[in-house]
Amino acid sequence: MEYLVASAIGVMTAAGTYLVLRLRTFPVIVGISLLTYAVNVFLFSSGRLTIGYPPVLMDGAENYADPLPQALVLTAIVISFGMTAVAVVIALAAYLAGDDDRINGIRGRGPDTARNEQDGDGTAS
Template structure:
């Protein structure tokens, strides 16, 4: 299972890098979302996928899931949703004011008007 998740994580990082290098603001936002999902899966995989029992210590529990990676991922998911929502509002306002989401057109000019 870890090998399959390693390929999925690699694919997510590859797609996120491709999208982050594009000139469209919306693609960059999607790329940051994919990058955060890849990081979440990486943390989960590195924490170990084993464990049959829930992370509650009782008498006789031997093979239980580690709760620390799950708590870290849950916190990271909430933060990434907030950041993505902020990026989407920022991109919408930029498109509303300037009429484009192309980063090469958003650079501005050095000449004074």
Template sequence: MEFLVASAVGVLTAAGLYLTLRKRTFPVIIGLSLLSYAVNVFLFASGRLVVNLPPILSDTAAGYTDPLPQALVLTAIVISFGMTAVLVVIALAAFLNADDDAVDTKGDSAG
């Protein structure tokens, strides 16, 4: 199971980096979203989830599931949703301003 989760994190990271390095804004936004998903899966897997155990330490339970990674992932999901919305609005404004969605670092639209 650990190999599957580690592979998923690796594939999400590789695809996110690949899409982030594209020349159009839409793949860049999707790539940043994939990178945030990879971080969320990594944080969630680092919590060492245990099935059928309570999330709070008690005297009667033999073990417990740490609730902190779950809270961190929930917070990260909300933040990444807000950042994706901001990036979409910025990309839309840039597209409407320049009539092109190419990521251009030189300032000219030729080429």
């Protein structure tokens, strides 16, 4: 079980890092979300992966699940949802203001280069 969770955390971290390094806003936002999910699973697994144990020590229970990582993950989920919404709104506003969703602001690098090199009347300069 621990190997599966550790592998999932590694895959989400690798995919999130790859997407954060892209030049478009949507993959960057998805990459940040994947990194957030990886951190949440890591925090959750830091409280030991237990199945069937009560969340609080009760009479007759020898083991219990640690409630602190669960509370931290719940808080992190709420915060990451809010920050993702803010990032999407900022990216949408930047796209609507500049008609481009590139992170670095450099135009004319990619498959739409021919379109950017034309004048307003459709002729190439």
